[in-house]
Amino acid sequence: MQSHTQADAHTRALMDSFASVVGPLVAPGESYALLDFPDHPNVGDSAIYTGELEFFDAHVGRPAAYVCSLTTYRRDVGAFCPEGPLFIHGGGNFGSVWRKHQLFRHAIMEHYRDRKVVQLAQSVHYAGHDGDTLEETKRLIGQHPDFTMLVRDTPSYDFVQTHFDCPVQMCPDAAHYMWHLPPSAAPDHTVLSLLRADKEKTNPDIRPYLETVGPVADWEPQFKARTPTDRIVEKLLAPALPRNAALMRRREAMYRRQAWYRVHYGIRLLSGGALIVSDRLHAHILTGLMRKEHISLDNMYGKIRRYIDAWGPDGLVTQVSDLEALKAALAEHTGAQ
Template sequence: MSDVVEGIGRSVPRTMDQLRQETRSVFASLLGTHREVALLDFPNHQNVGDAMIWRGELDHLGAIGVRVRYSSDVQRFSPTLLEKLVPEGPILLHGGGNFGDLWPQFQIFREQVVQRFPKRKIVQLPQSIEFRDEAAAARANQIFAQHPDFHLLVRDRRSYARARALLPDVQTSFCHDAALGWQPSTTSARGQGTLVLARRDHERGTGILPAVRAALGPQDVVADWGLRGLASVLWKVSRMPLGLARKFPGLGSSRSYYVLMRLAYAALNRLNLHDGQRLFNARTLIATDRLHAHVLALLLGKPHVVADNSYGKIAGVIEASTKDLGEFLFVNDENDAAAWLEARKSTPEQAERGRG
């Protein structure tokens, strides 16, 4: 594994376009002349961040002329159908923040895929790494190192250091978070108030709400990812083909039925992305402790306050990729996040300056 972590935390400011070009260069280098791939671990849950990563992965691949011929979520994966639709191309594993033992279902899946396809190139798209159990890390190192053509991409310096320490035999390289490849539609509507998008799961650190509570008023909203109202109904309807494939496994191996599954995946991804934009476009300012709420705020030009998660993945991506983009305050013990928000509430034109 190389000692050089090229591109992480460089002192030269970079634009969003430059980050995208750097990511596509990494993808193109790894995929070579292959033009058809499988992309596994579709995020079949109501999380805008994971949907942004998935969409960014598709957009990056499309930009370099690579077509995703087969995709699936963890529960409906069909090795048989993968072999039919992508008999020779590389297998890509969805990026994000679940490489390690915090989210074991996804780690187990990727380890099983790597063991099942020893003759295929397999690329783990950009991830953050967190292992709490040394035995789990040792097992992962053994499984991935035994594969002759497995490549791990990490999206921050800390994850690279963890890979060196815990996965010393695995080929590891840096690549920007794939969600930065997505370009959402923008709106001229001027939002009102502050959205506090706060984690509620076991990745939450000290949390964002205590840092900004003093600046919040009756017009401000505290929420987390998750569909509501009509969007929630449409989610259930869109998932119906996936439910049938889970109930009748033979459907998941059928070429013809896969057309319906692919449409379902696309619809679910759109619902998540649309809901994220709806939440953010309705507000002038954002406060969050979710990484991809920070990324979405940057993409939509929203000034925001961001606090870290439980193991530092947000600080890592900011250092590696986003520190020069947009207007935001990263919360630490020395910052007065509430005062930062108050100042921008009192001068709307200052908040608007971060847009676009």
């Protein structure tokens, strides 16, 4: 199908773009750290992390020497990764909306001014009333001699250029590096909707309508528990033995497992609809990687529209902005009135 051919070419182009930006920042075989593992239910963040792993495995040829989540970081990067760049996981949480992640970045910038620090591709958004967080970010970036910012869309690029004193480059989302994700099963529903239930949600009139069309869900996986040994590593041994390289390798492998588990959950969920409707960026990206047609709404600050404006449509997406446009798109796709 022509749309599938366009989707394949689109993904290949974004993979090449990602590699052209991130590749020069770390040499093959070089030691590196990957910080801020997304240990939470948002499948999109795990898709980004998995794409980052796919790139680093192919380009660097070795796993990260140090990994951590918000809760496992102990200011111990140097014990495991004494040299090489520090990469901070990409996503859509740079700014004031998701404060814990921003404070973590602030800590990394402040504690590791002697290291190359790279913020992988992010969407940037500061709420108008939160000037304190912005000023603190400005100060820490301005004081860091080797901080590089990668962003996923043009408004983020313009914002960084205006407010921060650091190199900035446009870079697509790492999730494209998973290349192709076949659906796990035939669809059970003509239309399946995946709508945000968090602070980024918008369009309150759309959910009630979509509930009349088909199932409405969000990322709500029931995660497999870590193995008993994993729990011991995280809760007891790792903090007690901060220089144990074997435990760090086990943590890195555990994070890989957890990220892939969440991605596979997302694939199973999205496989349930012949047509997907969503206001999540990674429903758009994952559904595109699955070569499925989908209708894209948007979040509170236009994240999905900004991303598609920057990198182009994949040949499978229909963008809508309100209820009437959504109804028209559904009628066109399904023949429903």
